[in-house]
Amino acid sequence: MRVLFVTSEVQPLAKTGGLADVSGALPIALARRGIDVRLLMPAYPGALAQLKNPKIETTLPVIAGVEGGALISGTLPGTGIPVWLVDAPALFLRNGGLYQDEAGCEWPDNAQRFAFLSHVAVHAAQGKICGWNADIVHANDWHAGLVPLLLSMQGRPRPSSVFTIHNLAYQGNFPREVLAQIGVPEHYFSTDGLEFYGQVSFLKAAIRYADHITTVSPTYARETLTPEFGCGLDGLLRQRYGDYSGILNGIDDALWNPATDPHLARNFSPQDLSGKRPCKAALQKDMGLEIAREAPLVGFVSRFAHQKMADVVLEAIRALVEAGAQFVAVGEGDAALEAGFVEAAHRYPGRVGAKIGYSEPLAHRLQAGADLLLAPARFEPCGLTQLYAARYGTLSVVRRTGGLADTIADTTTDAPEGRMAAGFAFEEPSLSALLKALDRALALFGKPLAWRRLQLQAMSQDFSWNASATDYIALYRMLSGKPRLIAAAPSSDSGDQARQAAS
Numbered sequence: 001m002r003v004l005f006v007t008s009e010v011q012p013l014a015k016t017g018g019l020a021d022v023s024g025a026l027p028i029a030l031a032r033r034g035i036d037v038r039l040l041m042p043a044y045p046g047a048l049a050q051l052k053n054p055k056i057e058t059t060l061p062v063i064a065g066v067e068g069g070a071l072i073s074g075t076l077p078g079t080g081i082p083v084w085l086v087d088a089p090a091l092f093l094r095n096g097g098l099y100q101d102e103a104g105c106e107w108p109d110n111a112q113r114f115a116f117l118s119h120v121a122v123h124a125a126q127g128k129i130c131g132w133n134a135d136i137v138h139a140n141d142w143h144a145g146l147v148p149l150l151l152s153m154q155g156r157p158r159p160s161s162v163f164t165i166h167n168l169a170y171q172g173n174f175p176r177e178v179l180a181q182i183g184v185p186e187h188y189f190s191t192d193g194l195e196f197y198g199q200v201s202f203l204k205a206a207i208r209y210a211d212h213i214t215t216v217s218p219t220y221a222r223e224t225l226t227p228e229f230g231c232g233l234d235g236l237l238r239q240r241y242g243d244y245s246g247i248l249n250g251i252d253d254a255l256w257n258p259a260t261d262p263h264l265a266r267n268f269s270p271q272d273l274s275g276k277r278p279c280k281a282a283l284q285k286d287m288g289l290e291i292a293r294e295a296p297l298v299g300f301v302s303r304f305a306h307q308k309m310a311d312v313v314l315e316a317i318r319a320l321v322e323a324g325a326q327f328v329a330v331g332e333g334d335a336a337l338e339a340g341f342v343e344a345a346h347r348y349p350g351r352v353g354a355k356i357g358y359s360e361p362l363a364h365r366l367q368a369g370a371d372l373l374l375a376p377a378r379f380e381p382c383g384l385t386q387l388y389a390a391r392y393g394t395l396s397v398v399r400r401t402g403g404l405a406d407t408i409a410d411t412t413t414d415a416p417e418g419r420m421a422a423g424f425a426f427e428e429p430s431l432s433a434l435l436k437a438l439d440r441a442l443a444l445f446g447k448p449l450a451w452r453r454l455q456l457q458a459m460s461q462d463f464s465w466n467a468s469a470t471d472y473i474a475l476y477r478m479l480s481g482k483p484r485l486i487a488a489a490p491s492s493d494s495g496d497q498a499r500q501a502a503s
């Protein structure tokens, strides 16, 4: 089984969030189970610099009007996973962020940049570039959203498409005028195509034309079928219900292993938790806090965004300090929130620390050193920080939504069931609900034996990719045999209708 995994971010080559974690870990789990998987992503400067054994595989013909492109092959650092970087210097070789310039403004040519990624993916998957052809193209998030549409335009036999929604709120919507620049025929601009409230939507194109759609937790899959969480696409998702499923993300349990993590002041494990205390002292020192063993240390490592309730977390700091806790925030995002966390650190010296910016080592040190992790969210497709926290014996306070609801059980109200870590959960996205959950957490922190039992329960949960990689493989197998099923029952397959409409 050959799978081309198309994504904009892969840990450690390029990362702004959890998409990179998933893209850097799921392919490894697939390869271990015998899948011939290749990654395809843009040749950002950081990715070019870190790719192992890079070589120019081939120069690219003019694709979607872009000249001078090349495919650079290599491997993902620390693994044998083959990676293809789509090198188009005019599109990807620039200073600034993956999606934004140094001032935080979206790159004006994002539609062309990521349309090109999708076109190259479809060429590569069909063996038109390197003689390797895929059975499945697994495309992720709006950046690769044109892949399913472009594949649907190809004659059979062709690879099947799986599209994973990591976050329905990021849709890749652009003015109609970009149609001329992204290599998609004009007639696709209809409500039954990729038109979305007068714009071109890469995400809608993906949902409309993918052979199968997944998202990253079962609860988020259900939530996205409702107007409250559907971001305007719930109607289309309901139409595609039979081809839509939720598969819970896993974590890379080698990269996130407190027993071997090179970033930690001391390693520790469920068998010997003693190293967690020096990790706490190190975090307190790093963040300018008093070295106080008995003070509960509450951490927040996150994008500072509305989604993550970062505004509510900021409001909770005062109550936390008054309750005798310490608080550290590591993150970046909304400028007012960044300023707010820095201001809180000044207001409560020795009790509150804030680091604005992105630091992978600090994220690991926070997970190891904190007693509690705040992971509230207005919505959360999966969330990974609560899974890392569990592995590091740090209990999470979460809002019961999306993947948070699927992975964290409230230790005071829920009977632990299935693969869920002990933590604290609340329902309403409000300050008072968050504070009530925090109260319960702080009360339990005062009972060391009970706390230790919960830590060990959390650490013993298997959040690796084992189960979910198997689910993806089952899906790939089902889809690669799908043409026969479609021939038997064409009317029940909306993906096939879409392809017929497109041809």
Ligand code: ADP
Binding pocket: 016, 017, 018, 019, 021, 301, 302, 303, 330, 331, 332, 357, 358, 359, 360, 362, 363, 382, 383, 384, 385, 386
């Ligand atoms: P999302 O992808 O919505 O931001 P996830 O919980 O799925 O949320 O993934 C976030 C990832 O980004 C985790 O690996 C987390 O450790 C990391 N992260 C978030 N902010 C920072 C930061 N400031 N520094 C380092 N890592 C961060």
Ligand code: GLC
Binding pocket: 017, 018, 019, 022, 166, 167, 216, 249, 380, 381, 382, 383, 384, 403
């Ligand atoms: C998105 C979501 C997050 C998820 C991650 C990886 O960024 O916001 O919930 O964990 O993708 O799938």
